Amino acid sequence: MARALFHRRRGYSRLSRTANRLWACRHCDERHTLDTIYSVEATSSASSHLERKHRITPSPATTESSESDVFRPAKRARYASVVEVSEIRELLVGHIVNADRPFSVFTERYLAEIFRRFEPSLASQIPWNRTSQRRQLQAIFASKKVLVKESMTAAISRIHLAFDLWTSGNNFAIMAVSGHFLNRKGIQQQRLLALARHQGDHSGDNLAATLVRVAEDWGITDRIGTLVSDNATNNDTCTTSFFSSINPCFTLQDTVDRRMRCYGHILNLVGRAFLRGEDDDVFEEESQRDSAAPGAQALASDLGGWRAHGPVGKLRNIVKFIRSSPQRSEAFQQLAKEADSEDNWLLHQESKAELRLTLSNDTRWNSTYLMIERALQKKSHLQSFLLQRQVSGDGQIPLEAHLTGDDWLVLVELKAVLEPLYRQTMLCQGWGEKGSQGYLWEVLSGLEYLLDKMEAWRIFFDTPSDEDIEQSQRYLLQQSQRTHRPRRGRAARARSPELNTQALPSHVQQEYSQGQVPTAVRLAALPSSARDHIRISVTTAWQKLNQYYTKLGASPLFAAAIILHPGRGVRWLEARWDSGDQLEWLRDAKEGLESFWIAWYRDTTPGSQPRPSSNEGRPPAKRSYSEYDDWMAMDLQRLQARSSEATEIERYLRLELPIPDVDPIEWWLEHKQQFPSLSRLALDLFSIPAMAADCERAFSLAKLTLTSQRLSMDPETLEMAQCLKNWIRRDAIMVGGIFFSPAAGLSEETML
Template sequence: MAVPSHFLDSKGIQQQRLLALTRQSGAHSGDNLATTLLRVVKEWEIQDRIGTLVSDNASSNDTCTTAFFRQINPVFTKTDMIERRMRCYGHILNLVGKAFLHGEDYETFEEESQRQNSSDTLPADLRLWRQQGPVSKLRKIIKFIRSSPQRSESFKILAQETDNQDDWLLHEESTAELQLTLSNDTRWNSTYLMIDRAIKKKNHIQSFLVQFQLSEGEGYGISAQDFLTAEDWRLLAELKAVIEPLYFQTMRCQGWGEKGSFGYLWEALSGMEFLLEKLEDWKLFFDEPGDDATTQSQVHLPCRALRNGRIRGNQSARVRSPELNTQALPLHVQEEFSLGPPSVAARLNVLSSDSRGYLRLSITNAWQKLNEYYTKLGESPLFAAAIILHPGRSLRWLETRWNTGDQLAWLRDAKEGLEGYWTAWYRDQANNQSPPRSESRPQKLRAEREDSEYGQWLGTDLIRLRNGASDATELERYLRLELPIEIDNPITWWMDRRQQFPTLSTLALDLFSIPAMAADCERAFSLAKLTLTTQRLAMNPETLEMVQCLKNWLRRDAINLGGIYFTPVTSADDGADL
């Protein structure tokens, strides 16, 4: 088990430390994971400093979170524990990418089968397409080339011969120098990188296959049926375009963060909003139009829910033309589709109906998987709170996104969730450490007013206004600010306002130290693999842990080996130096 910690130092700079890389004994059940995690936390004596746990979406981690928080703070309710369980944004993106490329969902099949009246054949057809479609063909070809040193060398030589670049490129690689990338089953983005690289080397791949078949003969290597057709290459280009936003979201949020951005909690909810909108645009674009002469097809997008099954309004549009209907798309998407030769509409119009149908089904699969975890984010108020307390986003960002129907209830829940969490764990605890505030009204002001009933009423109203202004909470005063504002670093903004918002700033800074992903756990395992080579397989697990922790602390400037000095100590027994 890798246990990294994230926090802000006294200067507001994000810090990350590897606390442990320890062996997990027994089954990887939630209770066993919690026992190991609790032991690590007790060794560091930070039981009272734990804010949240960030982990992937495995059910065992749900159990681990509950068992862990129950032991370090027995007063926590079940709701308190769920609120502090942060879901890894990277793991969600990985599941969405796999759902797009490989996923099979019964409800999606049922929905599409009703549309196409092919309930018995659609699942089998989709599986066959994914097994024998362009992505599978591409992977077979690349694996065939890379599996032999001779074929790899031949491909490299051919790429250099067919490359059109006559001049040396000092600022970038030529396409001939780029190597083919093979996908793996662990990370979906390896498939994206494989497709992206193959599109850049399309001419090289096609030339190699033709030349290899001519030299080796038919029936050897890649058969003609596995060659990528012009339709396959067009479909690969559209697959890449659809999943490209997922890839860039992964790359943006997997880091350690910089100035409160690029990998911190507020980017999870906003990023998922962005991706859901993108998928909805693509889904609408790929919906099969009806026949004008017979019927008008009603395109019905799935509903988006944030929490407790609440529906985020149905979105629909009528498609009247058998051609792709760009008018049904939002204006910014229409502009995007019309840019540059050839436009997206022109490219997609040449795709076969089968290809468009499979793309639509894959997009729906990805949408449903993303929406499933979008709903789960509502279990904790901290995802929305991180956006509200970001002065560059604030509550107005959510008001812009959630502005109709049941979405207005989301705003209320977001504000109440933030206020409840801040009141319970920050404001009330701070107030308990200081003398209680006097709630008595100043009577002297009323005596100075005229004795008439009207005069007394005016005086009482003035007192009420003054008390209302002084009794406004920190959260109320923050929400009254003219936000959002242009800001580079929200952490610096809150550090400068700690006196103005003493408890709310503490919550905000805590939120801005929470990473959006649990990527540091994966990094710890990957770096340990470089240490535990085939020549060091007998290394003691405790030694490996100490080495990896020291590496992490050195890279993070937590320790300075040059400042450590060893003084010889003489034993009283034998005089030997120890």
């Protein structure tokens, strides 16, 4: 054996084409003097070569060995422990789930050979076929589900369910159910609980039956706080039926209180109303603005035509024309690169040549916003491309279908109107951190912000006054004179020469121009018809926004989340709702919070001990008492009794709020002793998501798994794979002894 090891260390062995074993000297190869390859049949030849040419001989302890010993594997067969094999099998399933690989991936010829060569003995102990991997998926899913259940049992808040429906690629109705809660450290958590097959119609009662099955399977029927879903009417029925099933004592109002409307869906409806919505009341109101205005039906027809063939319609047709042909796309990109290369100095902005045009679709309103935003970024490229094709005689896009200067002005205004909606969607669709971005308290404040913006746009696009027109004319005259005024030599100071913005590249002229264009100028520059169309669209969007703003009042929890946020407080609502009917909203918000707290959270155990008086331990002053002193003592007793009877809500509302830059969850955890029952309500509220966007994410990830080659996958397997993927990526479980994120801690505290 020692001789075999000696030869193996001093050379290489390979199998020739004739199936003969050959040996080559390592030392000769490293010195580039290799001129002879020896046959294994003559093992003495290799020894003679080493001794003769390199003066290397085996140690005296070397014993004779057979020819086959030279090529025997270097390591003894190693048999892994049960724990090690279990972890490896978990890692294999983790790879299949996380990378969306087929169950047969490890039987692929070359991958299997890699495993065999690196650790042949270990490879023989693990089943690699697709049936074994699927069986292992079932076992791992069952074991990890127990851990996720334990983490939810340890939650310090109620568990809020977000749900949505999806039709899979293999034509199954699938319901995604996601759980949101605070772990025992007060960190917001999200877990995909089910991607369950939904059978039957989509009535509210039938949806509730599927939800109840999921809740019972997880054993959380007594821990559920609220349901978050889109604004479909069947979800109203579903919420009522669901809570009535898990708690027959619930009244209709109890279920309405717990029906949380998805903020993202509200934003989607408002965006669609602006771009494509029609409201008969708005058309009627618009027709009555002017006696010469057309009737409501004519306005509706005119608006529809403008949306289809106006600036947005033109832009969509142009983008679709460019993107529908690889040759046109390539020509457009080449033109953009050439245009940017001519401006080889960029002051503060990256090149836009590599940006691709974005095409809108009919299902998502924000795709239209992104199309307009990208087109404005590449305006000069689009104009150059269309001009080039017009000059070349290519009449595929007629001149009347080109975007005019007025069209570009309209696109700028459309982007400005849609931008707040888009920013709110992006802000609240994620999982919040430290009580911000994506949780319940942002819904009401976000709608207030958007209502302010929409009301401002309605005023902005109204008919300009004579004063506005005169102001715009004066501004345009001044700009004209400034632009064409001749330069008279060098400026007096070399440090501050006069800046000629016309000499700058077009993409930076606006940033370096003197001042900002007045609002009246922007308004007057728009064609009157476009201004009217935008005003109608803004009013339609405002109506939709106001409709759902009103619906939020059905549940006291939206306003309660604002009141119990120490960075907002009731003073934020008082500042917003300060007149007329708004004062009633404020009263209802306070009463709704108190009623909900009394019904579901007020501690039934004896209250906290009364605080010691400030005079405790101080000897009483020696003085003679009179009738007046007795009267004052009685008054003091009444005040002390009233103070001790003050509820937690009353004591909270007396605090000096708001507190800037505060984490609401951390604040309530620190004040649990002061507000024992109110803090439980607050923590429950701050674990409610603003949107059901995590269900949409689950569907998007499921599409990556359920490719056209895997449509035979049954819904149960898809559910196990997607739930495990969510738990892995949220670092809720360890797979193979490791977390998915390298930064995740390995302690039980992190998991719970």
